[in-house]
Amino acid sequence: MLNILKSEFYKLKKSKAFWICTALCIIFGIIMIVAMQTSMTMAQQPNHDPDLDSMLEMIPLASGTFMLGNLISMGFNTIFVGIFVAIFISSEFSYGTMKNTLSRGADRIKVFSSKFLVCGCAALIMQFVFMITVLIAGTIIWGFGTATYSGMLGMILTQSLLTLAYTALFTFISMTMRAGGGAIAVNIMCVTMASTLLDAISMLFGGKLNLNNYWIGGAVSKLATVAPASSDIIQGIIIAAVWGVAAILFGTTLFKMQDVK
């Protein structure tokens, strides 16, 4: 397992997709903060676009820590994680290099687990880079804001756990689909459309049960604040654990059964 991990980390270091997606996290973080500031300035102008009215409510709250929570809930960094995982894993199948690993006696469970661990590390790096960028850029424009260390830590840890759960799901999808384009599309849909779809399904059943509360994206939105409620933290941890473990179990089982071309 250690040898497989060493080889996987070497590939990560050499992966252009990883460095590009990490750079995009920085660029998007800065663009979003600048866009927010511009929108707030425009909203303060007389005869402004009515669509910008919601920005007026944000003006008194605006700070580095507030924007951190606000932008994390939008899931930009998770989209880049999904794209990276799809490219990193599906390329092993499209280039045929997975054959080189498996034919030398690497256990399939260990291969899957190594892929998840390396992608998980990459995902956390990308998340921290995005968070730090947003926090620094936001602090430069509006100031740091008010946040307790425990609140910040709670948000960072639960968001990290949820990012790992997403990564497990992306790993499962990419290892199963094995086609770069398809895996990228499905991974992005997981982040952008799943919540909307679950809300719609909940409405079909009269709205008594909100399925989005049990989805990773729903937990990400709830916990995108520097003062998360402890009940939300516990629910977030459970959701991340259930989705993460389920994705790894299904992924390893399927990977063990499938032939590799």
Place this chain on the structure above:
Amino acid sequence: MMEYILQTNEVSKEFSGKMAVDHVSIKVNRGDIYGFIGENGAGKTTLMRMVCGLANPTGGNITLFGNKDLVSQRYRVGCTIENPALYPSMTAMENMETQRLLLGIKDKKVCGDLLEMSGISGTGKKKAKDFSLGMKQRLMIALSMVGDPEFLVLDEPTNGLDPLGIREVGDFLQRLNKDRGISILISSHILGELEKMATRYGVISNGKMVDEFQANELSGRCGKNLVIHANDSQKAENIINSMFGDVQCMPTSENSIRVKGHVEDAGLINSKLVKEGVTVKALIPESDKLEDYFLKLMGGHKHA
């Protein structure tokens, strides 16, 4: 006692109701270069993929180094299956490094040595995507050699190589076999080259083993021919056709013909040709080549 590196026992693989490999049993002895021959889609690659752990058999079993726990033995096997499997944006050395780390080899020098041995040491910072197919094939062989395997499974490793490259890879594999004692299971469509190195052959058709034999048994299985060099090959052909009703004559080069069979009639043919005014320059008995034998097994029309 003979030590088998690989034994497949009635191994089968079914894809959506079609048997791609149908109860195939082969044995590769230590030290063998086993030439695995078959037409396109015969089941060669599928069997090799099962040996390398890339596909699960639907029937039968495989033994590597006398052990049925294949995962524990696969580090002793080097494989190249189908197209060269490389990271295109990495250099040759970086591709080698991924395999070295995977196998937990401490000595970094191994990669350079193997690249040197495979004849692609001077590629420097050139990415694998910019390599010619021949260079990719060589790099794949070097990759499969990481970890000093005792057994190589090579699926058409000379695909895309020019005649010189084919010869070089052939010589390289023979050296590995002789100097390092590495056993090799190799499939190739270039039967002439395979014939120069293989010590044992297996022929597969439509998923079934058709024949398995030692290289020294090939001549016994092949037909014998008579090659006649004469001053007028057309006249010689007409005379021979009139002598034997069922004879097959084929022109081979200018003023020479190959007569299928009839080696025992060489004297008779010679005196008849001379009597009819044909000058016979040479009359040489020869055996069929592997390719001829293969075509005969396949019914004469298929291609390896």
